[in-house]
Amino acid sequence: MIQSRLLPDGVRLHLNHGPIDLILWADEAVRGAAYAAAAMAFDGLLEDLVAELPALRSETPGPLCHPVAQAMERAVAPFRPAFVTPMAAVAGAVADHVAGAMARTGARKAWVNNGGDIALVLGPGQGFSAAMLGGTVTLTAAGPWRGIATSGRGGRSHSLGIADAVTVVARTAGEADAAATMIANAVNLPGHPAIRRAPACDLAPDSDLGTRLVVTDLGPLAPDEIDRALAAGRARAQRYLARGLIGGAHLALRGQSTAVGAMAPGGALALEETEDA
Template identity: 35%
Template sequence: MKRKKTVNDSIQFLSDGSVWVDYGPMRIWIRVWEGDRTLIPLAKEGAQLAISVLEDLARFLHVIKRKSLELKGKKSFPEVVQRMVEATQKMGEADLTPLAAVAGAVSDMVADFIFARGGSKIIVDNGGDIAIRLRENEVAKVGIKTEIEAPKPAYLLSIDSTMNIGGVATSGLGGRSFTKGIAQAATVVAETASLADAAATTIGNFTNIEDSNILRLPAEKIYPDTDLKGEWVTVEVGELSQEKIGEALRAGLSKADLLVQKGLIKGALVSVQGKVGWTDSMNSWLTVL
């Protein structure tokens, strides 16, 4: 008889001192440093928390699949659900559900849990939605891709402890979630990973133009149990004119600029069929690789 997989089976210790969690739909990489040393026990504690957080989410699936702006009484929800609801409500978009911030919220929960217990630098990467916590004088470098499925990043984002950046998240075609837009990648940096995740989804959705070479379907036709029933999502994008590419890119960046002005995000980079743009706030943070 096949042995049932346990929580301990889901946590792997890697040779670089990081911890990998493979549990249900969740794939999380966690690494904790104190100066030059890696703190494996703290990373393990974070991994165990990630699994318990996922179980909280499963119990509240009926809540997190509803439209965020319709949800009241957040204090009765588990903390991870509260974070998801708050982040998505701040976007002000009627079509968002809390699931638009799920990966970032889980990353934040794990990173904050570890940070309260030690470590000078913590990185929690939940499928590309990353929480970063830095104490004084620490620096983190994050690769940014212009296509979600690209083998290598095209830019390097440098973050230090003075920048108040705690999250980097990416949405777009080829990602784990549906998008209404045509961006290959919409990457956001924000104070938290929850906000970055919600904003990346929002900005990606705003790269939404009409063209006969764009195939869209109702979300439930692709995944019957989706939280986006009745919403049309992008399935495939063929070759577009430079004019159409520019239109989509401008729409995404315009939304990103608005979110920066509102103080909800620190900056964003958007990529559409080889054309890349970013908010002015990113100018000094990015290095071309």
């Protein structure tokens, strides 16, 4: 059974079911209807996805039944033949699904935050600012980007790479989620002695990563090594940008960063530094 409650501010809604934890906001004019629609879309979703987990954890999932499962597969498909399963897009795709339900109530502005992966509804003249490592990024209705996602070492899921954080903007949260995962995996220094790794299945027996080595700890790195790791991730991000899969990406590691596309310096979504950045 889902848990639903307003947060202490009396405006945002918290929806929870098992491992899925959502924070929602919708404009006041349709807030009641939007939250009711969101709760209805969320109810039973976990059970539906669990029923398809064996396929969702596979590189070749075959036919999928639930619309969110199908959206997960669509989001990751463009990144193959590199290894990726639909699970790389699960958080973003869930956020997209619930945000879509709110949009259908006529919301001019709404958002769903699923652990940092955010799906947006932005009507004419609307915008949304999100805090991220090093500053904030602002999306507006004038652009096509309606998804923000962050991946990296130490996040909710295991990573093949060493990035502190990779934040991506894309057309949907599911697509941003998949891209952030793949770019974060590329921020890497294969064989470096400061990087400790372990088979994913040793840390989580049901991991879709199986025996692939995920990062468990990161020791000291020289500045040129950080540059090299970021350059590897940047190269992958540039390829995704050239293919139109993302609008931009910001990559951070050990106090150094780089960005591509709309999130690069001077871009439409360039990072605005905060005072404590």
